[in-house]
Amino acid sequence: MSQLSFDQRSNPNARSAAEREQVLANPGFGQTFTDHMVSIDFTEGVGWHDARLEPYGPLVLDPATSVFHYAQEVFEGLKAYRQAGGSIVAFRPLANAARFNRSCARLAMPELPEEVFVESLELLVQADRDWVPTTEGHSLYLRPFTIATQVGMGVNYPSKTFRYMVIASPSASYFASGVKAVKVWLSTEYTRAAPGGTGFAKCGGNYAAAFVAQRQAVQNGCDQVVWLDAFEHRHVEEMGGMNLFFVRGDRLVTPPLTGTLLAGITRDSILTFAADLGLTAEEGKITIEEWQAGCASGEITEVFACGTAAIVTPVGSVKGADREWTIGDGTPGPVTMRVREELLGIQYGTRPDPHGWVHKIC
Ligand code: PLP
Ligand code: COI
Numbered sequence: 252m253s254q255l256s257f258d259q260r261s262n263p264n265a266r267s268a269a270e271r272e273q274v275l276a277n278p279g280f281g282q283t284f285t286d287h288m289v290s291i292d293f294t295e296g297v298g299w300h301d302a303r304l305e306p307y308g309p310l311v312l313d314p315a316t317s318v319f320h321y322a323q324e325v326f327e328g329l330k331a332y333r334q335a336g337g338s339i340v341a342f343r344p345l346a347n348a349a350r351f352n353r354s355c356a357r358l359a360m361p362e363l364p365e366e367v368f369v370e371s372l373e374l375l376v377q378a379d380r381d382w383v384p385t386t387e388g389h390s391l392y393l394r395p396f397t398i399a400t401q402v403g404m405g406v407n408y409p410s411k412t413f414r415y416m417v418i419a420s421p422s423a424s425y426f427a428s429g430v431k432a433v434k435v436w437l438s439t440e441y442t443r444a445a446p447g448g449t450g451f452a453k454c455g456g457n458y459a460a461a462f463v464a465q466r467q468a469v470q471n472g473c474d475q476v477v478w479l480d481a482f483e484h485r486h487v488e489e490m491g492g493m494n495l496f497f498v499r500g501d502r503l504v505t506p507p508l509t510g511t512l513l514a515g516i517t518r519d520s521i522l523t524f525a526a527d528l529g530l531t532a533e534e535g536k537i538t539i540e541e542w543q544a545g546c547a548s549g550e551i552t553e554v555f556a557c558g559t560a561a562i563v564t565p566v567g568s569v570k571g572a573d574r575e576w577t578i579g580d581g582t583p584g585p586v587t588m589r590v591r592e593e594l595l596g597i598q599y600g601t602r603p604d605p606h607g608w609v610h611k612i613c
Pocket of ligand 1 (some may be wrong): 492494515516517557558560
């Protein structure tokens with residue numbers, strides 16, 4: 252239990268079981284939200300206060316509120332899973348709490364005690380437990396975030412007031428194609444992050460600046476953008492909402508955390524459990540030329556993307572302004588599928604959890 256005590260107000264207009272079941276039959280990703288949300292306010296000199304679980308609903312904010320103008324905002328993404336025995340669990344929520352605070356520090360925002368972060372998730376999931384899908388592979392996506400709420404246009408000092416919130420959304424696969432291989436677009440025109448910037452932070456501004464490249468990816472018949480380094484646009488960093496792994500036989504290689512990419516919790520989990528599957532996993536730099544040549548020679552056998560929303564998603568082909576190639580035969584490979592099954596097995600409780608990652612909520 253944290254020091255803050257949460258006021259709890261249940262939603263008198265919560266949706267009926269029939270309405271909920273209709274949503275859960277086909278939840279999509281991030282489209283429908285549950286009946287409650289968590290809010291906690293912060294005031295400089297006072298700290299965090301007015302913690303509450305309350306009915307989900309719109310916010311009333313002054314148009315001059317800082318977040319609208321200067322994007323002082325950070326967020327997280329994690330899921331609650333319904334396990335076979337009926338328990339509802341989260342996956343490594345303390346890792347999300349720690350990353351959230353690293354993002355807050357970079358954006359000059361107040362850190363939230365890790366135990367408050369975890370308690371806020373627990374309260375929301377317990378209140379809305381009936382919204383946690385029972386369909387295999389579906390889950391309740393949790394979105395904690397903090398926004399700067401000070402009213403005023405000055406930029407001489409960061410906001411002195413903030414609001415932390417958590418909302419939840421039942422979700423199916425992030426990619427409509429489920430576990431089919433995706434096609435990725437090499438962004439050589441735009442840059443996501445440069446050293447000293449906010450690449451390692453999960454802040455809204457990173458995603459705002461990425462939409463133009465994501466739109467370009469879609470216009471080129473691709474599902475997602477691949478970001479490259481800021482200087483040469485040659486070294487692979489990550490994708491729009493997930494990290495990348497290159498498979499060389501039984502060796503997994505993922506780009507190193509140089510400060511410009513997000514330290515994915517799925518990425519870290521795969522680096523850790525690879526040895527349990529008899530695979531080696533390590534960090535290593537890779538250029539787009541090495542990627543293309545490795546696929547042509549057969550040295551790179553598979554590539555996959557990983558993240559909370561994407562789970563483990565095979566990458567089947569790559570397209571850039573001046574090149575295009577297929578990875579393997581373009582279909583999901585066996586190593587990718589083993590890694591995916593292991594991750595889902597730990598999350599849904601059908602495999603052992605030797606690293607102690609599963610956090611029971613109720
Ligand atoms: N990279 C970016 C840019 C992301 O938005 C995400 C998703 O959160 C990831 C990587 C994967 O991180 P995680 O595995 O913690 O979900
Ligand atoms: C996640 O995987 O949690 C993400 O945040 C990816 C994307 C939806 C932004």
